[in-house]
Amino acid sequence: xxxxxxxxxxxxxxxxxxxxxxxxxxxxxxxxxxxxxxxxxxxxxxxxxxxxxxxxxxxxxxxxxxxxxxxxxxxxxxxxxxxxxxxxxxxxxxxxxxxxxxxxxxxxxxxxxxxxxxxxxxxxxxxx
Numbered sequence: 799x800x801x802x803x804x805x806x807x808x809x810x811x812x813x814x815x816x817x818x819x820x821x822x823x824x825x826x827x828x829x830x831x832x833x834x835x836x837x838x839x840x841x842x843x844x845x846x847x848x849x850x851x852x853x854x855x856x857x858x859x860x861x862x863x864x865x866x867x868x869x870x871x872x873x874x875x876x877x878x879x880x881x882x883x884x885x886x887x888x889x890x891x892x893x894x895x896x897x898x899x900x901x902x903x904x905x906x907x908x909x910x911x912x913x914x915x916x917x918x919x920x921x922x923x924x925x926x
Contacts, residue, residue: 804837827889834888838881865913872906879905 811833819826849870856866879902886895 804840807833807836830888831885834881834885865916868909868913872909875902875906875909 811829815826815829818829852870853863853866856863879898883895883899883902886892886898
């Protein structure tokens with residue numbers, strides 16, 4: 799989906815939400831959530847080229863694919879968590895959003911720990 803199409807969907811959905819919000823706020827919130835999911839799903843397929851390019855670059859640099867895969871997963875988790883957090887905030891659930899943010903940070907930290915260990919091991923191998 800091109801940029802103008804995404805902007806068009808957002809403007810139409812926003813206008814629709816503003817009109818409907820007076821009489822049916824729950825429908826307006828549903829339209830907002832649905833619009834976010836449509837936009838997310840339309841742009842997520844564009845990431846294939848970037849992931850393929852990163853893998854090619856990693857192969858040229860002799861970086862193990864395990865690390866590249868993990869980094870791509872971590873970036874994906876960070877973006878999805880941010881999307882979910884903003885969705886919770888849009889629905890007026892700030893407390894759930896803050897707990898989700900905390901949980902996301904813990905997940906990212908635990909998943910990135912093997913990379914940290916690998917870096918520490920490489921530094922220790924360099925130091926006599």
